[in-house]
Amino acid sequence: MAEINTLVYGIKSSWIDTFEYNESIPAENRIKYANFGDNQTSIEKAYTANKLPLGTPWDKSLSYAALGDKMPLSNIQYWYGDKDSSNPLILSVLNQDERLITNYALGASGGFPAYEPDVQGTGNIVVEGEEVAAAKARYNRYTNGAEYSSSYTAWVNFSPFTQIPIKRCVLVPYVEAYRNDFSYGRQFELTDYLLNQKAEYNKITRIFVSICADDSTTYDPETGTGSPSRLFNASLCAGVVLDPLSYGNGFIQDGVELDDIFKPIIGNAVAGALYNKNLVTNWTTSTTWCVPIASGFDLDFTKIYALNQDGEITSNSRFYCAADELSTTQIRESVRKIVAGFGLFFADNLNDAQTKKLDDPAIMLGKLENGIGNGDYSSGIDNRNELQWTMQDAHDIDYDPSDPPIVLPPSVPTTFNAVNLADGGLKRYVLDDTAMQAFSDDLWNIIDTSDPDELIQNQTLTNFLTNNPLDAVVSVKRFALADMSQGSTTNIHLGKVVMSAAAKPFTSDSTILSCGSFDVPRFFNDFRDFLLQIIITLPFCGTLQLDPQAVVGKRIEIKYSIDYTTGTCTAWVLAPTSDNNSHVVIDSASGNCSVDIPLSGVQTATLTGQLYNANENLKSAKYNGIISGVNAAGSFVSSVKNNDFFGALNAAAGVVDNIHDISVLDWNVQHTEIPFKMIGASSGCNAMQLELTPRITIYSPVIDPSYNESSYLHSVGAAVCDATILSAYENTGYLEATNLELNFAATAAEKDMIRSLCAGGIYI
Amino acid sequence: MTITFYKTSDDPRKLNKAMQNIGANDAAVTATVNNTADTINLLSPDFIVASNNLYFTATHIFCADMGNRYYFISNIELLTGGKMSISCNIDVLKTYASNIINCSGVVLRTQQPRSKLMYDNKLPLISKMDVHSWLFPDTPFSAADGWNYLLTVVGSSSV
Numbered sequence: 001m002a003e004i005n006t007l008v009y010g011i012k013s014s015w016i017d018t019f020e021y022n023e024s025i026p027a028e029n030r031i032k033y034a035n036f037g038d039n040q041t042s043i044e045k046a047y048t049a050n051k052l053p054l055g056t057p058w059d060k061s062l063s064y065a066a067l068g069d070k071m072p073l074s075n076i077q078y079w080y081g082d083k084d085s086s087n088p089l090i091l092s093v094l095n096q097d098e099r100l101i102t103n104y105a106l107g108a109s110g111g112f113p114a115y116e117p118d119v120q121g122t123g124n125i126v127v128e129g130e131e132v133a134a135a136k137a138r139y140n141r142y143t144n145g146a147e148y149s150s151s152y153t154a155w156v157n158f159s160p161f162t163q164i165p166i167k168r169c170v171l172v173p174y175v176e177a178y179r180n181d182f183s184y185g186r187q188f189e190l191t192d193y194l195l196n197q198k199a200e201y202n203k204i205t206r207i208f209v210s211i212c213a214d215d216s217t218t219y220d221p222e223t224g225t226g227s228p229s230r231l232f233n234a235s236l237c238a239g240v241v242l243d244p245l246s247y248g249n250g251f252i253q254d255g256v257e258l259d260d261i262f263k264p265i266i267g268n269a270v271a272g273a274l275y276n277k278n279l280v281t282n283w284t285t286s287t288t289w290c291v292p293i294a295s296g297f298d299l300d301f302t303k304i305y306a307l308n309q310d311g312e313i314t315s316n317s318r319f320y321c322a323a324d325e326l327s328t329t330q331i332r333e334s335v336r337k338i339v340a341g342f343g344l345f346f347a348d349n350l351n352d353a354q355t356k357k358l359d360d361p362a363i364m365l366g367k368l369e370n371g372i373g374n375g376d377y378s379s380g381i382d383n384r385n386e387l388q389w390t391m392q393d394a395h396d397i398d399y400d401p402s403d404p405p406i407v408l409p410p411s412v413p414t415t416f417n418a419v420n421l422a423d424g425g426l427k428r429y430v431l432d433d434t435a436m437q438a439f440s441d442d443l444w445n446i447i448d449t450s451d452p453d454e455l456i457q458n459q460t461l462t463n464f465l466t467n468n469p470l471d472a473v474v475s476v477k478r479f480a481l482a483d484m485s486q487g488s489t490t491n492i493h494l495g496k497v498v499m500s501a502a503a504k505p506f507t508s509d510s511t512i513l514s515c516g517s518f519d520v521p522r523f524f525n526d527f528r529d530f531l532l533q534i535i536i537t538l539p540f541c542g543t544l545q546l547d548p549q550a551v552v553g554k555r556i557e558i559k560y561s562i563d564y565t566t567g568t569c570t571a572w573v574l575a576p577t578s579d580n581n582s583h584v585v586i587d588s589a590s591g592n593c594s595v596d597i598p599l600s601g602v603q604t605a606t607l608t609g610q611l612y613n614a615n616e617n618l619k620s621a622k623y624n625g626i627i628s629g630v631n632a633a634g635s636f637v638s639s640v641k642n643n644d645f646f647g648a649l650n651a652a653a654g655v656v657d658n659i660h661d662i663s664v665l666d667w668n669v670q671h672t673e674i675p676f677k678m679i680g681a682s683s684g685c686n687a688m689q690l691e692l693t694p695r696i697t698i699y700s701p702v703i704d705p706s707y708n709e710s711s712y713l714h715s716v717g718a719a720v721c722d723a724t725i726l727s728a729y730e731n732t733g734y735l736e737a738t739n740l741e742l743n744f745a746a747t748a749a750e751k752d753m754i755r756s757l758c759a760g761g762i763y764i
Numbered sequence: 765m766t767i768t769f770y771k772t773s774d775d776p777r778k779l780n781k782a783m784q785n786i787g788a789n790d791a792a793v794t795a796t797v798n799n800t801a802d803t804i805n806l807l808s809p810d811f812i813v814a815s816n817n818l819y820f821t822a823t824h825i826f827c828a829d830m831g832n833r834y835y836f837i838s839n840i841e842l843l844t845g846g847k848m849s850i851s852c853n854i855d856v857l858k859t860y861a862s863n864i865i866n867c868s869g870v871v872l873r874t875q876q877p878r879s880k881l882m883y884d885n886k887l888p889l890i891s892k893m894d895v896h897s898w899l900f901p902d903t904p905f906s907a908a909d910g911w912n913y914l915l916t917v918v919g920s921s922s923v
Contacts, residue, residue, distance in 0.1 A: 696899075
């Protein structure tokens with residue numbers, strides 16, 4: 001359960017009411033704001049009072065629960081524009097968050113009064129050693145390398161909630177959408193949008209949630225008596241990410257729109273009057289402008305309106321999600337999942353949110369697993385089965401942002417995983433050096449008897465189905481991975497034996513791990529960028545030469561899929577398609593990232609451990625000796641009866657030989673070493689000695705040192721292929737043109753001259 | 765037939781050259797052609813005029829009577845009787861500048877490209893490559909000791 005940091009957000013008794021609640025509403029049933037001092041609730045006060053210092057991560061204790069890895073706010077993309085005055089705008093993804101869990105704060109901003117009217121700060125504050133006007137401080141959350149922008153002048157009033165009485169509030173989603181040509185946009189309740197507006201406003205730019213707070217003095221959720229009255233509505237309630245965002249990374253300093261990250265729960269983060277960003281205009285004024293975009297489920301907000309016939313971004317361009325490519329059900333379900341991630345009650349439209357009882361079919365409740373929401377939800381009477389129904393406040397949820405539950409990265413789907421299907425009887429354990437030594441030592445202590453019958457019947461065959469405990473070991477591999485632990489230590493089960501050696505259970509068959517992404521630079525911004533030779537060195541998998549056409553100016557990503565059974569790994573190189581609508585594999589290479597560990601050390605094994613193979617021989621000899629001895633004795637008697645002395649002597653010798661054999665084998669039991677099995681091959685570990693991080697090496701063409709671009713362009717021009725009227729190039733200087741259509745009065749000889757001159761180069 | 769003398773410093777390959785008069789104070793200088801005994805070639809005419817040293821400063825001649833054509837002066841020869849023979853070649857670019865600019869065609873090279881993505885085989889690339897290298901920001905791999913031995917066994921859960 002999260003304990004809110006009272007040093008930052010104030011003590012509970014000082015928290016501020018969000019609404020003018022009816023006086024009879026108990027304090028615990030009211031949504032409350034933090035109190036950053038002087039009964040002020042806004043982030044401005046938090047900064048000026050140094051409660052949330054600029055340039056440092058926000059205190060996360062406000063996060064009553066977390067968003068899982070499927071949620072849009074866990075996967076924010078940061079779109080970066082590359083533009084100067086002479087080149088078309090080129091967009092690429094600078095960074096993408098890939099959080100397994102995302103901490104967040106809900107709150108209200110804009111159009112909703114705090115306890116005290118917010119005023120701009122006065123005086124100066126120091127940010128990164130530089131004194132700046134306090135009024136420029138902003139509710140900017142921490143992000144590497146982009147904590148503060150001195151060019152920012154607007155003020156954002158965001159007030160975080162510290163108290164969220166779960167059964168006294170309901171969320172409702174709002175869709176912000178535009179007409180097909182972006183000529184006009186509005187915000188709609190989800191139901192209204194899907195039923196009445198989707199056809200006309202088919203470009204969605206963002207989706208918000210609003211929170212409706214209950215002021216009813218009669219409604220009792222438990223008994224269902226009375227009627228809810230959730231008329232208080234904190235519109236555009238914000239879901240602010242409290243974890244570090246990846247998109248600074250030292251690249252972006254000014255011009256980024258950090259202020260409102262991330263008020264929408266999905267879509268374009270840029271808020272207020274800026275949401276309607278004209279991409280070209282903004283990148284013209286600021287080449288480092290960056291747009292955070294969150295997509296998820298069926299809603300992809302990375303489409304761009306509009307591209308010209310050359311695929312270049314034209315003026316009036318914007319990011320959007322194409323509603324006309326989605327069914328009503330797809331949109332509704334996606335929005336519901338996104339809202340459900342916050343673990344609160346919600347409805348599709350404002351009327352339901354304000355008036356329906358919490359177990360009404362129109363009211364849904366986000367399900368949480370270990371305090372993490374991944375989009376599942378219940379509705380109607382089933383809401384009563386969820387844990388939140390038993391809670392007073394959202395902060396009663398069993399989630400602590402300072403000690404979040406361990407979440408494993410998503411693995412490959414196992415539906416068609418042959419290994420998964422085959423290994424029902426397999427167990428995997430992770431060991432460190434010490435545990436490995438303990439396991440190795442313990443192997444020799446499994447056999448603790450020298451009695452052959454006990455050994456074979458009760459200790460080998462019964463426990464291991466064979467006579468050798470090592471047959472129960474499938475493989476031991478040392479992986480070139482960091483800590484692979486998935487749980488706490490437990491004793492190893494080998495066959496039916498619980499060993500005293502302990503290790504950590506490991507349940508994965510395979511995994512996909514990311515090496516992050518890299519923006520392949522454009523060195524020249526001309527055709528030479530496509531003459532680059534791009535070599536990517538993949539640990540354990542060798543090298544690949546990438547096609548510049550596929551990667552230059554784009555963000556490439558490397559992911560490794562690793563098979564834990566064989567140690568094989570495949571490195572996948574992914575790059576966006578030309579329309580940036582999908583990320584596809586452009587190349588791959590395979591190798592092995594593990595080293596087989598042979599189970600040796602036979603000479604140090606204990607004597608009892610050496611018994612069991614010799615045991616089988618002994619037991620077999622005993623059996624055969626008895627049978628053949630009986631036969632020999634019978635033969636001896638028979639021979640004597642028949643006066644066959646030679647036969648009698650041979651038969652007697654057989655009895656003696658059998659006794660001798662048993663003695664020898666019995667000795668062997670004590671002295672013969674077990675034929676130890678080598679588990680796996682002793683594979684090389686050369687690759688582990690090399691660089692373990694993927695490396696990209698780019699060979700770029702070099703131009704003659706005396707080259708001067710302006711002189712070159714003036715004398716030779718640059719290559720184009722443009723079928724046009726020459727007047728399009730009037731007053732541009734040097735020009736070469738062919739295939740002229742000279743439809744004016746001149747002699748043929750003159751026209752030949754004109755064609756020849758134009759082909760050779762003229763100044764126009 | 766009257767011709768007018770001009771001078772220009774523009775490159776001969778310039779389409780619409782800026783012409784200046786050669787007379788003092790920008791005064792237009794003209795001459796009457798006296799070619800009674802000779803023929804005149806349209807594209808490469810030789811104009812015989814009364815001698816005037818001022819003509820040596822001219823680079824172009826305009827002749828309205830020969831279809832409003834402009835000519836490069838290629839040579840001037842002094843003749844007996846105070847005459848000059850001025851050899852010329854047609855300047856089709858200046859003569860037809862306003863027509864050419866409105867013609868359609870395929871532009872192959874330009875001084876002000878809107879994009880430089882077209883392969884340019886005239887760019888003086890030398891036989892050398894620069895080498896740049898970066899590491900990716902992250903890796904799942906580590907050579908450090910730790911919990912990274914994976915033991916796979918056959919084991920019964922119902923021990």
